[in-house]
Amino acid sequence: MAEKVRFWERFTRKGKENVGVRQSLVAIVRSSYLNILLILIPISWVSRFMYWPSTVTFSLSFIAILPLAKLFEFGAEEMHHYLGHDFGDLLSVTLHNAVEATLAIILLLHCDLALLKSTVIGVVLLHLLLVPGMSFIAGGARVATQDLHPHVTELNRSLLAVGSLSLMVPSAFYAALDDIEIDDELRDNFLSISRGIAFCLLFVYVCSRIYLHYPPGDEVTPVPQNKKVEDHGKHSEPRVNQYVCVGALLVCIGLMAVTAEWLVNALDDVKEDVNIQLGWFGLILLPMVSYAAHGAVAVGYSIRKAVRVALKLAEPKPPTTFAKGKPIDLSIQFTLFWLPFLVLLSWIIGKPLTLLFDFFEVSVLLGACFIVNYVTADAKTNWAEGAALVSFYVMIIVAAWYYPGSKDSEILSSCNKVSESLQQLAQMKLL
Template sequence: MIVEQLEEGKEELIKFWDQFMRKGKPKVGVAQSLRAFALSSWLNIFVVCIPIAWVSHFKHWNPSATFTLSFFGIVSLEHLFDYGGEQMAFYLGKDLGDLATITLGNAVEATLALVLLQHCELVLLKSTIIGVVILHLLLVPGASFVTGGARIIQQDLHPHLTQLNHSLLTIGVLSLLLPAAYFSAINTTFTAIGVITEETKSTLLQMSHGLAVLLLIVYFCSRIYLHDPPGEDDDLASAPLAPQALKDKVARLREEDPEVNQFVCIAVLAVSIGLMAGTAEWLVESIDFVRESSKITEEWFGLILIPLVSFAADGAVGVVYFIRHMLRHFFQEPIPPTTLAKAEAIDLSIQFTLFWMPFFVLVGWWTNKPLTLLFDLFEVAALIGACFIVNYVTADAKTNWAEGMSMVVFYAMISLCAWFYHGQPEIQFLSTCNTVLAALEEAASGVGGE
């Protein structure tokens, strides 16, 4: 039995290596690969903003110039991550390719979050985490369902993946409800000051560390299930209920040729990640002028604006895609509509809640940044609402443009309410790198100074 398992594992490794090296298929040259990256999108013209943004930072130009240049530089890098992930899927196969695509799709948000953690902007970081998840749950898939289902009565989702996503998404969201419920339950005094203590903060930190480890266990188990599902099927795309469009996608990865060389792709992505880290650093350091020179609340800034920075590239591509296909529909022979809905953004949310969020908590633990999973009650309520509507829309493994529009509208509702919201003071006191007493004294002196 053990020998058979070893032989099976060896065969899988050989198959993977043959696919990664594209054995028996034409290789892509270095020059051709670099040309494909350069011409992959018109958004690549914004790459020139990156060196200018670095010069603006080190030369101490106006913060607004640094922020704007960093913003457009990140837009171009985000598209390179998306394109690189799609190309690596040809070499890694569907399962590992999807994981690489999703991870690279979260690269911008994860980098911004780590920079915020490094600067100990914990309140802004928590708002950004919720904002990123809500964006990927509502706005991105909703817009995709609207554009993809405009000319077809309904689109398909993979039923097995949909059922699993419902469970994973729900446990990720409910893990934030537990600390909020705990804090509300112990807050039985007439004033919130009674529970804003260093002891409460320490308890929440211990609770958050334990929840973070448990969430990571759930995520890794889900990845094992998706990569090697029980039964005779090699993967979930081979299951009888899998949509034909999904099977066609797997066949395309096996039969078609990539546009870039795998080693060139890895090198370009590595360089892009390095540029992303530096550019995100300058972006975060220059955001104070936005908060100080505008009437935008910090809640809206983290919940809506910063996540939209990461979505800017996909949004720009989506708008151009929609306009191009509408013109083609009216003036030329229309392209047949796809029957497979694009719901990768929901997978991005699941990875962000089950992997990146607990990862940030553990990094904060190791670097003495007291990041807890106690989030603002308004943020948790908005996230639960987003989870509810997404699970309801995708429950039958089918979707249409009207359901997509409802998701986009609910995102607009959250954005509208967040515009007038200033956040819970208790959460702000418990989300500081100083002691709770120091935070309370600083707030009292600020009030007194006014």
């Protein structure tokens, strides 16, 4: 009861002056220079309803999502002041995954299950390899090693292994079947297996959150964070009113859902026009939607900082020895929460989404999990290990560009009856 009282007092800022509505709106508008791209949201909607070329609608929708992704990050930072460290971190991870989760749900509603599966793997690979790799390179440029807290690292390694190996189970099951006929009964079996695995993954995720928030024993040292994170909320004040922030986040989610809908609608025509493999769209392009915003801001900030230091307008800051492993948390949440959530949601709405992924996708995911666990095993990292992560991601990009995809996986991922999908495939071969 006391914890609830403290939480409510913190959320309402009892005894402190709250931020005004006008001041909050001004802070939101000035939160990032990417907000200028918000003008593309109505333009992308006009493009959709005026039936402009699909490539134009896709491009406009793609770029319009970038400022929304940045606003999610800004909102999460502000809500840290009102929710505290534990719940603030959980909200931050969830909002960082909001773009990909929205795209995944829309793909599920459109029953584009093969592309959905590729996108899920692509999101996890992006947050396992490219994002932390670039972070380790940038952060380790001026120090020999950076530290990752061992308590979090050990748990993350276990969760990563469980998440990736759970996707290997259906693939191993399918690979062990000799000369079996692909039919609706086989897909029903995989649906049952997938739903059972989904419940197990959700259970593991809930247990991990409980363990992190309420570590057992009086002698267990609480999970320490970066000093800057620890002081967040103590020596700084929020710039946005909590109710305005919640309202702004809800508006962003609505705009995100509609804009992502137009993006997915234009996707089929774009794939035919540019002649790119389906798997490459899911593994590489769609996951880049959310990272493009963070990458653009990071590049802009780095250039501005370098210019100011070069012109002696600012003193260079001392290098930090604390490496940010937050992108790995995003991969864990997407694997252990969003993926099983999608499986159970598909069960509710009658879509045949299984956890039987393409063998190539499962293989590269297991490879990514292995290299990440190996790099973080000693709870230390450096720029060379970051370069290794990015290089492995580039290898996957090159291979995915030429990979045609598995026909069996596409058939079992179709919303039609398996017999109908096989018949359509036969007709395409005759043509």
